[in-house]
Amino acid sequence: MSGSEFKMGEGYPRILILAGETSGDQYGARVAESLKKLWPKCCLVGIGGDAMKSKGVHLLEDLEKLAVMGFYEIMVHVPFFYRLKRRVRKLLDNGSIDLVIPIDYPGFNLSVVRMAKKLDIRVLYYITPKVWAWRPSRAKQLAKNCDHLAVIFPFEADFFQKVGAKVEVTFVGHPLLDEVIPEPDRYRFCQFWGFDPAKPILALFPGSRLQELIQHRELFLATGRCLQNENPDIQIAWAKAGSVSDSVFRGSEFPVISDTQSLLAHARVALVKSGTTTLEATLQGTPFVTVYRTHPLTYLLARLLVNVDYIALPNLLMEKEVVPEVLQGSARPGHLANLLGPLFDMESDVRIRMIKNLNLVRGRLGNPGASERVASLAKFVLEKKDDNL
Numbered sequence: 001m002s003g004s005e006f007k008m009g010e011g012y013p014r015i016l017i018l019a020g021e022t023s024g025d026q027y028g029a030r031v032a033e034s035l036k037k038l039w040p041k042c043c044l045v046g047i048g049g050d051a052m053k054s055k056g057v058h059l060l061e062d063l064e065k066l067a068v069m070g071f072y073e074i075m076v077h078v079p080f081f082y083r084l085k086r087r088v089r090k091l092l093d094n095g096s097i098d099l100v101i102p103i104d105y106p107g108f109n110l111s112v113v114r115m116a117k118k119l120d121i122r123v124l125y126y127i128t129p130k131v132w133a134w135r136p137s138r139a140k141q142l143a144k145n146c147d148h149l150a151v152i153f154p155f156e157a158d159f160f161q162k163v164g165a166k167v168e169v170t171f172v173g174h175p176l177l178d179e180v181i182p183e184p185d186r187y188r189f190c191q192f193w194g195f196d197p198a199k200p201i202l203a204l205f206p207g208s209r210l211q212e213l214i215q216h217r218e219l220f221l222a223t224g225r226c227l228q229n230e231n232p233d234i235q236i237a238w239a240k241a242g243s244v245s246d247s248v249f250r251g252s253e254f255p256v257i258s259d260t261q262s263l264l265a266h267a268r269v270a271l272v273k274s275g276t277t278t279l280e281a282t283l284q285g286t287p288f289v290t291v292y293r294t295h296p297l298t299y300l301l302a303r304l305l306v307n308v309d310y311i312a313l314p315n316l317l318m319e320k321e322v323v324p325e326v327l328q329g330s331a332r333p334g335h336l337a338n339l340l341g342p343l344f345d346m347e348s349d350v351r352i353r354m355i356k357n358l359n360l361v362r363g364r365l366g367n368p369g370a371s372e373r374v375a376s377l378a379k380f381v382l383e384k385k386d387d388n389l
């Protein structure tokens with residue numbers, strides 16, 4: 001859809017929602033639904049996927065083309081992002097937008113935020129860039145270009161205050177708390193997927209982007225086989241994100257399951273690529289080991305720029321190692337199997353201690369209702385602008 005095709009009725013807000021990955025699409029969809037409750041006739045346009053589209057957001061671009069990450073990978077896609085940025089700029093220039101709600105995805109969204117600032121268009125940034133991890137000096141610049149920040153971790157609000165960022169910041173809670181986790185029915189789940197309900201399941205979460213799958217698929221597969229060699233009772237399943245093509249897992253010897261929440265609920269242990277899934281496993285109380293491998297150039301640059309002690313979100317929230325995290329060349333099948341093995345023992349100290357700590361992490365994520373709070377902040381930001389006119 002081009003900017004010229006974007007129409008709306010007079011008197012209702014025109015809101016641009018920008019998501020660049022699967023989780024952002026889900027969060028954006030919930031925000032869109034909450035915005036429609038406030039303004040049933042508001043016009044929503046954005047970048048996202050099927051979830052946002054199903055809630056009435058007119059898409060400028062589909063999520064699949066944006067699912068790249070890392071310095072090296074983004075460089076390869078520069079022409080595409082340049083063209084997309086021009087389309088967004090045209091939309092902003094022609095006065096079609098009253099409010100921009102970027103959702104994470106800083107590589108692209110920060111450039112849009114700067115455009116909006118120059119055009120005096122209000123910005124409510126939801127799930128702010130991790131300036132506390134990359135370059136804390138960027139916090140003030142982000143604050144300068146935004147009207148309000150809706151953050152999902154409590155320490156983020158403290159961080160912006162500590163660095164003296166002149167912007168209103170609201171901790172809205174984590175959007176994962178809004179997800180309805182199905183009541184586990186292990187027998188039915190195992191019957192459908194051909195598992196023995198009496199035997200443990202290992203869930204493999206290799207990522208939601210193609211380059212992540214390429215980096216992790218064979219490693220995860222080899223790790224699963226190592227564990228089965230030690231304990232033949234272990235049953236293995238792949239978790240498939242909605243943005244991933246079925247062809248990626250074609251020929252797999254293990255079931256490929258798109259109902260990832262149910263898989264986590266029934267898995268005794270999980271092997272998880274670092275990211276949002278670490279919090280999903282935390283909320284399910286499923287012990288796991290987190291792994292991350294990326295292009296060597298991306299990793300080298302990240303080591304120079306990143307200023308955090310941990311990459312797994314539970315570890316960041318607790319400021320200690322709650323779950324093992326294994327990076328780059330250290331991620332070898334034998335090593336991962338050694339870390340995962342003790343977690344299958346229901347009585348092991350390491351499993352009991354991890355579950356106890358995961359429960360503590362849950363208490364630091366706030367309360368359900370993040371999407372409704374973001375919609376209310378959107379109303380506040382727009383009304384504040386009207387008051388200043």
